[in-house]
Amino acid sequence: MRLSALALLSLFAATLAHAEISFRDAEDGDFDASEYLLEHKGFLPVPVIITEPAVGYGGGAMLLFFSESLAEAGEHAKETGVMQPPNITGVGAFGTENGTWGGGIFHFHTWGGDRYRYLGGLAKIDLHTDYYGVSNLPRAYELNGYGLIQQLLVKVGDSHWYVGPRYTYFDFDTRFTGAIASELGDVSRDLAVGKAGLVIDYDSRDNMFYPTRGSYMELEAQMARDWLGSSRDFETYEARAFTWLPVAKDWNLGLRLDARATEGDVPFYAQPFVSLRGLPKGRYQDQYTLTGEVEGRWTFLPRWSLLAFGGVGRAWGHWQDFDEADDTWGAGMGFRYLIARKLGIAVGIDVARSEDDSAFYFQVGSAWH
Numbered sequence: 464m465r466l467s468a469l470a471l472l473s474l475f476a477a478t479l480a481h482a483e484i485s486f487r488d489a490e491d492g493d494f495d496a497s498e499y500l501l502e503h504k505g506f507l508p509v510p511v512i513i514t515e516p517a518v519g520y521g522g523g524a525m526l527l528f529f530s531e532s533l534a535e536a537g538e539h540a541k542e543t544g545v546m547q548p549p550n551i552t553g554v555g556a557f558g559t560e561n562g563t564w565g566g567g568i569f570h571f572h573t574w575g576g577d578r579y580r581y582l583g584g585l586a587k588i589d590l591h592t593d594y595y596g597v598s599n600l601p602r603a604y605e606l607n608g609y610g611l612i613q614q615l616l617v618k619v620g621d622s623h624w625y626v627g628p629r630y631t632y633f634d635f636d637t638r639f640t641g642a643i644a645s646e647l648g649d650v651s652r653d654l655a656v657g658k659a660g661l662v663i664d665y666d667s668r669d670n671m672f673y674p675t676r677g678s679y680m681e682l683e684a685q686m687a688r689d690w691l692g693s694s695r696d697f698e699t700y701e702a703r704a705f706t707w708l709p710v711a712k713d714w715n716l717g718l719r720l721d722a723r724a725t726e727g728d729v730p731f732y733a734q735p736f737v738s739l740r741g742l743p744k745g746r747y748q749d750q751y752t753l754t755g756e757v758e759g760r761w762t763f764l765p766r767w768s769l770l771a772f773g774g775v776g777r778a779w780g781h782w783q784d785f786d787e788a789d790d791t792w793g794a795g796m797g798f799r800y801l802i803a804r805k806l807g808i809a810v811g812i813d814v815a816r817s818e819d820d821s822a823f824y825f826q827v828g829s830a831w832h
Contacts, residue, residue, distance in 0.1 A: 488804055493766055497805035505529060511557050516820045517592050517743040523557025548573055562591045580616045580625065585609070592745055594639075594731060597646045597782040604644075606732060608635035616664060625664040629683065632657045632692055637732070646782075647731050654730055657692030658699065660685030668707070670807035672828035673799065675715050678706040679831075687727075697727030701735075705831045717758035719774070719831055724751045737776030739793030740830060741815030741822055747791050750780025758830075766801040770813065772830075793817040797826065 488495035511523040530550040550573065556566035567586030573579060587609045593601035610633030616625040634655040644650070661684055668677035683701040687693035703721040710716045723735035729750075736748035739756065756774030763769060773794035779785045795815030802810050813824045824830070 490804070491765065495802065495804055496808075497803040500803050500806055500808070509553075509555075511555065512825045513557060513559055514822055514824055515559075515744060516822045517745055518563040518590070519560035521557060521559030521563070523555060525553050525555030527551055527553045548577065562589070564589050578618045580614075580618075580627075582614045583612065585611045591640075593743075594644050595746060595748065596644050596731070598644075600642075602639055602644045603641045604637060604639045604732075606635045606637055608633060610634070614662065616662065623665050623667045625662075625666070627662055628659065629662045629685065630657075630659045630691075631685070635732070637730075644731070650731070655692055655694045656687055656730065656733065658685040658687045659691050660699075670828075673801075673807050673809045674707045674829060676707050676709055678704065680704040695728040695730065697725060697729040699729070699733070699735075700724045705829075713762045715760040715762075717760065717772075717829070717831070719754075719756040719758075721754040721776075722752070725780075726750075734781075735778070737778055737791055739774045739776055739791070739815075739817065740772065740813055740824060741793035741795055741817040741820060742776075742791060743820055746819055747776065747778040749778035749782055749788070751785075752776060752778045756831075760799075766804070768799040768801075768809065768811075770797040770799065770811075771795075772797070772813070772815075791818065797824075799826070799828075 486494055486496060486499065488497070505528065507527045507529065509525040509527055511525060513519075513521040513523075528551065548571075550571065552568075552570045554566075554568040556564070558564040565586060565588035567584060569582070569584035572581045588606065590606040592604065592606075594604055595601060610631065612629070612631050614627065614629040616627035618625050632655070634653070636653050637650055638652065639650070663682040665678065665680040668674040668679055681701070681703055684698070685700075686696075686698045688696055701723045703719075705717065705719050708716045708718070721738065725734055731748075732745075734748050734750060735752040736745045737752050737754050738744065739754065754774060754776035756772060758770060758772040761769045773792065775790050775792045777785070777788050777790050779788035793815055794817075795813055797811055797813035799809035799811035802808055808828060810825075810827050813826050813830060815822055815824070
């Protein structure tokens with residue numbers, strides 16, 4: 464499920480007709496949605512397109528509310544010297560061909576010249592997917608319940624660092640609908656997980672949608688305890704980092720590293736999994752995961768780019784030691800069209816294959832978020 468609510472804004476806005484706004488760039492005359500995106504505020508409907516192999520094809524819609532336009536945010540930045548993103552509230556729902564569906568609401572808010580960033584959300588989901596485990600065979604199961612997130616990040620001085628607390632809670636009813644994963648023992652049908660911890664972000668990207676240089680990193684450590692609303696005690700740790708390097712004129716190299724770990728009595732569906740384009744979500748899942756990916760980009764025309772990417776990952780811990788676990792891979796090619804030049808937003812499609820499956824993804828900007 465690759466298209467985020469914020470990124471889909473550009474894809475949908477570009478298809479709308481507006482009597483007073485031109486969709487031709489004054490600089491090169493090509494199709495461009497910059498003017499619409501810069502001037503729009505208030506309510507905006509947004510489609511959701513799902514092509515995830517683990518749940519099948521599907522779609523949905525979101526309704527976003529922008530407190531101010533990006534142009535107004537830019538004018539405020541000139542006055543204050545700080546670029547502060549507009550506050551956004553969204554509500555939406557989706558469904559897929561295998562019966563998975565969900566819906567939710569979120570709010571993103573910044574203040575103090577973008578020194579403080581708040582994110583809150585509440586969602587209901589009925590997930591239908593497969594668990595593989597030690598047998599390496601798919602066992603179908605359902606997760607039906609709801610979850611929420613509360614996060615507040617504070618900027619450290621005038622640096623690129625943000626630090627703050629994150630709390631997540633979900634309450635799911637779990638049910639295997641076919642063969643049982645006997646290696647899991649007693650799987651509680653109704654289980655609550657409440658986790659709290661610390662998040663550290665670093666962001667020096669030149670563009671949050673489609674970077675050409677700079678880096679993004681997030682470190683997270685959370686613990687689940689009964690006093691936080693959890694039925695089980697465990698810990699989760701995550702570290703992910705992306706960097707983009709201009710290696711020559713019109714050529715960029717992207718590097719990605721993702722490491723995740725769990726300790727304690729973790730529900731099987733909350734264990735980390737290897738995430739690569741072309742690989743079904745949750746296919747390789749265990750106590751620890753490590754994933755690396757490389758992406759090369761060639762901008763052969765001012766608005767058009769070709770991509771080639773490939774990565775490898777490994778999951779181990781409960782079922783196999785690190786040396787015994789197999790590597791899994793995903794690779795493919797894609798393209799992007801710069802649909803909003805003034806904002807640096809590009810849209811396109813990635814086509815990927817792994818040893819287990821193949822898939823295509825509608826993308827807005829970078830595939831890494």
